[in-house]
Amino acid sequence: MRDLARHAADLLGVPLAEARPMAGGDLSQCVRLRLGDGREAVAKTGPAPQEEARMLAAIAATGAPAPAVLAVDEMVLVLECLPDTGSGPGTDADLGRVVARLHAAEGERYGWHADYAFGPVAIENAWGDDWPAFWGSRRLLCHAGHLPIPLVRRIERLADDLGNRLPKRPRPALLHGDLWSGNVLYGGDRVSGLIDPACYHGHAEVDLAMLSLFGRPGPGFRAAYGAPEPGAAERAPIYKLWPALVHWRLFGDGYRGMVEGFLETAGV
Structure with a gap:
C-alpha cells in the first residue's frame, strides 16, 4: 500500500502526508491519500490504468459525473476524491x-x-x-x-x-x-x-x-x-x-x- 501511495504522490509531484486503505478493491488495490499540500486523492491499480482513464474521460464527456484523472501511468491511476455519503431519498x-x-x-x-x-x-x-x-x-x-x-x-x-x-x-x-x-x-x-x-x-x-x-x-x-x-x-x-x-x-x-x-x- 505504501509503495502505491508514494508512487501516486510522485506522479503528482507533491509530498505524501498519509495513506489509508479503502474498502472494496477485490480486483485492484485502492488507497486514499492525504497530500502535503492539503489535498486528498485516490490511487488505484488496475488491468490498464491508462485505458481506465480514457473510459472515465468518455463518461465525463457525456455530462455524467465521474472522478477527474489527476495523474496516470502504466501502473497507477490517481483520481480526485468524490463525495461518498450514501444514497438518499432522491x-x-x-x-x-x-x-x-x-x-x-x-x-x-x-x-x-x-x-x-x-x-x-x-x-x-x-x-x-x-x-x-x-x-x-x-x-x-x-x-x-x-x-x-x-x-x-x-x-x-x-x-x-x-x-x-x-x-x-x-x-x-x-x-x-x-x-x-x-x-x-x-x-x-x-x-x-x-x-x-x-x-x-x-x-x-x-x-x-x-x-x-x-x-x-x-x-x-x-x-x-x-x-x-x-x-x-x-x-x-x-x-x-x-x-x-x-x-x-x-x-x-x-x-x-x-x-x-x-x-x-x-x-x-
Whole structure:
C-alpha cells in the first residue's frame, strides 16, 4: 500500500502526508491519500490504468459525473476524491437521469478501441456491426474453455439462437460496463460519480441488467431513465449471464447456481 501511495504522490509531484486503505478493491488495490499540500486523492491499480482513464474521460464527456484523472501511468491511476455519503431519498431518480445521459452518447459500432479485463478475466472488445454476434462471441462463448462441458453446450445453444433473441442493430450506446451499486457514489440526493468502468458501446439494456444483478434501484430510476424497450424482460437474463460467468471465474463455484439460473430463465 505504501509503495502505491508514494508512487501516486510522485506522479503528482507533491509530498505524501498519509495513506489509508479503502474498502472494496477485490480486483485492484485502492488507497486514499492525504497530500502535503492539503489535498486528498485516490490511487488505484488496475488491468490498464491508462485505458481506465480514457473510459472515465468518455463518461465525463457525456455530462455524467465521474472522478477527474489527476495523474496516470502504466501502473497507477490517481483520481480526485468524490463525495461518498450514501444514497438518499432522491438518488434513484438522479441515477436514472445520469445513466440516461451516459447512454445518450452513441458510437458507430459495438465494442471499444481496446480490450480490457476484470482481473485475470479478459474482456474482448473488438469492433463488430452485428450485436447478437458480438454478444455471443465476445461475452458468452469466450468463457467456454473455463466451464464444465454440459454448461458449455447450453451456452452454445443460446449463442446460436441470439439472432432470434437480441436486436440485430440496437443503438450502440456508451456503456459503463460494470454498473452495479458498488460502482456508483452518492453525495446527498445526487450521484457524485460513476467509478471503476469497463466501457464499450453496446445495447443500453446491458447496463440496466447489471444494475439489477445484486438488487435493483427503486421506481424513481425507471421514471427518470425512461420506459423499458419491448422484450427487455426476456433479454435481461441473457445480459445478466455475462457478469454471472465472470463472477464464477473470478470467485468460484458459489456463482454456478446464478449462471444456471439465468440459463434456465432464458430457456436453455
